[in-house]
Amino acid sequence: MSSPVISLLVVMGVSGCGKSSVGLALRDRLMQDNHQVCIYLDADHYHGQENIDKMQRGISLTDADRFPWLVRCQQAVSKEAEASVNKLTIILACSALKKKYRKVLIDNDKYSTIFIYLKCSKDEIKQRQAYRIGHFFNPDLIDSQFSTLEEPDPKNEPKVIVVDGDQRPVSAVVSIIQDALSYYE
Numbered sequence: 001m002s003s004p005v006i007s008l009l010v011v012m013g014v015s016g017c018g019k020s021s022v023g024l025a026l027r028d029r030l031m032q033d034n035h036q037v038c039i040y041l042d043a044d045h046y047h048g049q050e051n052i053d054k055m056q057r058g059i060s061l062t063d064a065d066r067f068p069w070l071v072r073c074q075q076a077v078s079k080e081a082e083a084s085v086n087k088l089t090i091i092l093a094c095s096a097l098k099k100k101y102r103k104v105l106i107d108n109d110k111y112s113t114i115f116i117y118l119k120c121s122k123d124e125i126k127q128r129q130a131y132r133i134g135h136f137f138n139p140d141l142i143d144s145q146f147s148t149l150e151e152p153d154p155k156n157e158p159k160v161i162v163v164d165g166d167q168r169p170v171s172a173v174v175s176i177i178q179d180a181l182s183y184y185e
């Protein structure tokens with residue numbers, strides 16, 4: 001399969017599954033080993049203050065809270081895609097918990113999209129959230145993250161890579177993703 005000019009890799013999953021850590025490390029790896037021009041975007045930067053306040057108070061976001069945020073994420077990806085004159089890989093760390101949320105992020109006219117789902121157990125997430133400091137996410141929301149999650153099924157959604165996100169360290173998770181991505185090159 002020939003490489004598309006612009007690719008979007010969405011690193012997705014519940015809060016604490018490693019989207020930011022894995023996304024950033026994947027960017028570095030693809031730039032270093034695969035000599036790809038790669039940029040990293042974090043969906044957390046596109047939340048409005050109301051969403052952040054809600055999450056801090058332990059109130060889960062609704063579809064209505066998430067849609068404008070997802071649109072802003074998609075617009076940020078589009079902007080990067082439109083500005084690029086060369087082959088580019090955009091990595092977006094975004095929970096993208098439901099199928100209809102993932103659809104918002106796709107724009108087949110501008111870039112091809114692969115979803116990389118970091119599948120984590122609730123026990124692992126609870127442990128990670130307990131040790132995490134300085135983040136707005138309230139650990140009381142862990143249950144609601146799992147109940148909201150519609151796991152992407154590679155049979156029904158195109159281009160989905162499912163990775164065991166419980167694995168340590170982050171570099172091991174990145175190596176598995178790097179191997180899986182080689183099938184799409």
Ligand SMILES: Nc1ncnc2c1ncn2[C@@H]1O[C@H](COP(=O)(O)OP(=O)(O)OP(=O)(O)O)[C@@H](O)[C@H]1O
Nearest residue numbers: 015016017018019020021128132137167168169170
């Ligand atoms: N594979 C891993 N092995 C060990 N620690 C990990 C791994 N993935 C993530 N962590 C740790 O778990 C915590 C949460 O990771 P991270 O912030 O990357 O998750 P996230 O999905 O981006 O979270 P959020 O959606 O809330 O921003 C961090 O302290 C990070 O160092």
Ligand SMILES: O=C(O)[C@H](O)[C@@H](O)[C@H](O)[C@H](O)CO
Nearest residue numbers: 014015044061095096097137
């Ligand atoms: O509920 C959600 O869709 C997610 O939790 C995101 O909105 C958060 O940004 C993030 O995962 C917490 O840092």
